Amino acid sequence: MKVSLFITCVSDIIFADVGKNTVEILERVGCEVDFPAAQTCCGQPAYNSGYLQEAKKSMKQMMRAFKDSKYVVGPSGSCVGMLKEYPAVFKGDPEWEEAANDLANKSFEITQFLVDVLGVTDLGSTFKGKVTYHPSCHMTRVLGVKDAPQTLLNNVKGVDFVELPVKEDCCGFGGTFAVKNPAISGEMVKEKSQHVSETNAEYLVGGDMGCLMNIGGRMRREGKNVKVVHITEILNTQEKGGGIA
Amino acid sequence: MSVKIGDVSYKDRIDKGIENEFMRQAVSSAQGRFRTGRLSQAEELGNWEDWRQLGSEIRTHTLENIDYYLQQLSDQVARRGGNVFFAETAEEANDYIENVVKKKQAKKVVKSKSMVTEEIGLNHCLENIGAEVVESDLGEWILQLDEDPPSHIVTPALHKNKEQIRETFAQKRGYDKSDDPEELAAFAREQLRKDFLSADIGITGCNFAIAESGAITLVTNEGNARMATALPDTQITVMGMERIVPTWEDMEVLVSLLTRAAVGQKLTSYVTSYTGARLEDEIDGPDDYHLVIVDNGRSKILGTEFQSALHCIRCAACINVCPVYRHVGGHAYNSIYPGPIGAVLTPLLDGYEDHKELPYASSLCAACTEACPVKIPLHEQLIRHREIIVEQEKKSPVAEKVMMKGFAKWASNPAAYKLSTKMARTALKPWTRDGNIENGPGPLKGWTDVRDFPAPPKQSFRTWWSNRQKEGKA
Numbered sequence: 001m002k003v004s005l006f007i008t009c010v011s012d013i014i015f016a017d018v019g020k021n022t023v024e025i026l027e028r029v030g031c032e033v034d035f036p037a038a039q040t041c042c043g044q045p046a047y048n049s050g051y052l053q054e055a056k057k058s059m060k061q062m063m064r065a066f067k068d069s070k071y072v073v074g075p076s077g078s079c080v081g082m083l084k085e086y087p088a089v090f091k092g093d094p095e096w097e098e099a100a101n102d103l104a105n106k107s108f109e110i111t112q113f114l115v116d117v118l119g120v121t122d123l124g125s126t127f128k129g130k131v132t133y134h135p136s137c138h139m140t141r142v143l144g145v146k147d148a149p150q151t152l153l154n155n156v157k158g159v160d161f162v163e164l165p166v167k168e169d170c171c172g173f174g175g176t177f178a179v180k181n182p183a184i185s186g187e188m189v190k191e192k193s194q195h196v197s198e199t200n201a202e203y204l205v206g207g208d209m210g211c212l213m214n215i216g217g218r219m220r221r222e223g224k225n226v227k228v229v230h231i232t233e234i235l236n237t238q239e240k241g242g243g244i245a
Numbered sequence: 246m247s248v249k250i251g252d253v254s255y256k257d258r259i260d261k262g263i264e265n266e267f268m269r270q271a272v273s274s275a276q277g278r279f280r281t282g283r284l285s286q287a288e289e290l291g292n293w294e295d296w297r298q299l300g301s302e303i304r305t306h307t308l309e310n311i312d313y314y315l316q317q318l319s320d321q322v323a324r325r326g327g328n329v330f331f332a333e334t335a336e337e338a339n340d341y342i343e344n345v346v347k348k349k350q351a352k353k354v355v356k357s358k359s360m361v362t363e364e365i366g367l368n369h370c371l372e373n374i375g376a377e378v379v380e381s382d383l384g385e386w387i388l389q390l391d392e393d394p395p396s397h398i399v400t401p402a403l404h405k406n407k408e409q410i411r412e413t414f415a416q417k418r419g420y421d422k423s424d425d426p427e428e429l430a431a432f433a434r435e436q437l438r439k440d441f442l443s444a445d446i447g448i449t450g451c452n453f454a455i456a457e458s459g460a461i462t463l464v465t466n467e468g469n470a471r472m473a474t475a476l477p478d479t480q481i482t483v484m485g486m487e488r489i490v491p492t493w494e495d496m497e498v499l500v501s502l503l504t505r506a507a508v509g510q511k512l513t514s515y516v517t518s519y520t521g522a523r524l525e526d527e528i529d530g531p532d533d534y535h536l537v538i539v540d541n542g543r544s545k546i547l548g549t550e551f552q553s554a555l556h557c558i559r560c561a562a563c564i565n566v567c568p569v570y571r572h573v574g575g576h577a578y579n580s581i582y583p584g585p586i587g588a589v590l591t592p593l594l595d596g597y598e599d600h601k602e603l604p605y606a607s608s609l610c611a612a613c614t615e616a617c618p619v620k621i622p623l624h625e626q627l628i629r630h631r632e633i634i635v636e637q638e639k640k641s642p643v644a645e646k647v648m649m650k651g652f653a654k655w656a657s658n659p660a661a662y663k664l665s666t667k668m669a670r671t672a673l674k675p676w677t678r679d680g681n682i683e684n685g686p687g688p689l690k691g692w693t694d695v696r697d698f699p700a701p702p703k704q705s706f707r708t709w710w711s712n713r714q715k716e717g718k719a
Contacts, residue, residue, distance in 0.1 A: 137608070172568070
């Protein structure tokens with residue numbers, strides 16, 4: 001099966017390992033992965049800030065980049081969720097409506113793709129450690145992916161899983177919200193960090209690097225040594241204990 | 246009061262809210278209770294998503310035919326001996342009610358909880374013409390004694406604790422007992438009973454006006470609405486024009502959603518329905534009945550992308566799940582309608598000028614949208630507000646505009662974008678220490694005030710990918 005990686009700009013620039021792990025997982029389950037180099041950002045920073053015209057320029061670039069892809073798979077519930085909004089954004093636009101529908105229909109978040117499209121629930125991974133999971137807001141409430149990440153995590157050998165208290169609460173990232181309303185965002189991430197501490201987990205796992213960068217950045221500031229890892233890192237670990245490189 | 250509460254700046258309001266540990270503790274624990282209650286009641290009812298869908302359909306249908314249903318309601322109320330007044334503005338509503346008070350030479354008005362009368366500033370108007378106005382909802386009464394605005398649309402005194410309430414009662418009413426909630430409530434009950442018995446006029450809000458019968462339904466846990474509608478000879482109901490349902494059956498659906506979503510109860514202690522004035526062959530009811538239907542900007546929302554905001558049944562479920570509200574409290578919104586629904590409604594009812602920050606006071610986490618029992622896409626409406634602020638109102642900051650123009654150029658130019666993925670590490674190097682940035686420049690500053698920012702890795706994904714392609718895969 002041919003799959004195009006949608007790496008997301010955050011991982012493209014900062015979290016190279018998330019891209020690598022996503023590629024390796026897809027190949028392990030038999031996909032042929034390509035990386036359309038013309039991809040940029042899904043447009044969410046502009047779209048969520050009310051800059052619709054600016055967002056559309058970014059979105060059009062994404063539609064051009066993935067024009068020939070059969071499946072588009074990305075390691076982020078939020079960024080893939082944004083692609084799913086394209087049809088609403090370009091509704092009635094004679095030039096782009098069809099491309100928007102096409103991209104939205106063929107795009108999937110990585111765990112969603114594994115579980116719902118490929119029917120893979122066990123990657124034969126092993127990861128030793130006490131792990132908690134933050135279900136990011138856009139993954140669960142915008143994209144509607146609630147069970148897939150947990151299903152995959154449950155089948156990783158060696159994971160000592162502990163539930164995150166009030167896990168559905170936002171971490172305070174919210175893209176431009178974190179810089180536009182830093183005081184409120186700061187209080188939200190402090191609370192999330194506190195909840196992570198309550199679990200005594202060694203690893204905080206999530207499916208969106210934006211949120212993990214926020215929570216991880218706060219925990220580092222507080223001197224906590226909880227390791228923050230994207231779910232693909234856990235799923236792509238076969239024998240040893242994990243941790244971000 | 247009106248929609249807007251005061252003149253304190255947005256930043257100061259936020260800081261004040263965040264510094265108020267005490268209020269935040271109270272809000273946080275209340276949110277916890279409301280959330281648990283709502284979820285368990287939704288589960289017990291079963292098929293919650295179907296109920297939400299039904300609720301949403303009833304609201305959509307009603308708003309799409311609101312002219313018809315308002316006419317029907319008006320005819321039914323008139324047929325039952327009531328007077329109906331359509332007020333286009335807050336002033337028209339207040340003037341009409343003032344005239345009723347004057348004509349009755351009323352000295353005392355007893356009220357049950359009503360957001361729309363807060364919105365139009367009714368109490369102030371009536372006090373100006375010499376009437377004594379008594380709020381009979383416990384929370385509202387506490388706030389009235391303390392001259393404090395509401396911070397929540399269902400539990401208006403949520404930001405106060407029992408010690409503060411005891412203090413208010415002691416200072417304003419000579420209360421000398423403990424801060425035990427039962428003793429406090431007993432005192433309020435005793436005080437308010439005198440007011441119910443001596444009031445000339447009862448004024449209530451309206452949860453649901455039932456078009457087919459002209460009945461007004463009020464939902465309370467204290468029974469105060471029943472007292473306010475049973476005792477005074479003159480009754481006035483003030484309703485926002487959208488608070489209407491076609492039939493009793495529709496009301497039953499919405500009331501089932503309301504009490505569960507609002508307070509996690511299958512039903513509140515009192516659901517009161519009443520119609521018009523006492524007719525000739527009846528023994529109960531007021532001598533004189535008035536229904537004041539308030540537009541005050543609502544009809545301008547009809548037919549716009551914000552129409553579904555008028556679905557709101559004022560349950561506050563969105564407020565009760567909102568993490569922003571939890572940390573800043575209701576007063577930070579500077580509107581009698583706080584939280585996510587407040588951030589959507591306030592600019593619509595009172596303009597963008599004084600409320601342009603509200604649509605951004607959200608991480609767009611969508612917890613509000615998920616909680617709403619009538620399916621208002623609240624977080625999406627906040628984005629629509631932001632689009633209007635940027636593109637029509639032109640109220641977004643210059644630096645942000647420049648940044649977004651830059652974003653559009655960057656994200657629509659693959660070569661420039663690709664270069665930035667390669668250069669990011671070098672560009673951020675001056676601020677990087679131990680793989681992280683602790684004091685970021687420019688737009689990163691807000692971020693690094695509270696958390697670290699990771700530096701880009703030595704090898705970018707794209708370098709890894711192209712090396713791998715050259716090697717014919719690892």
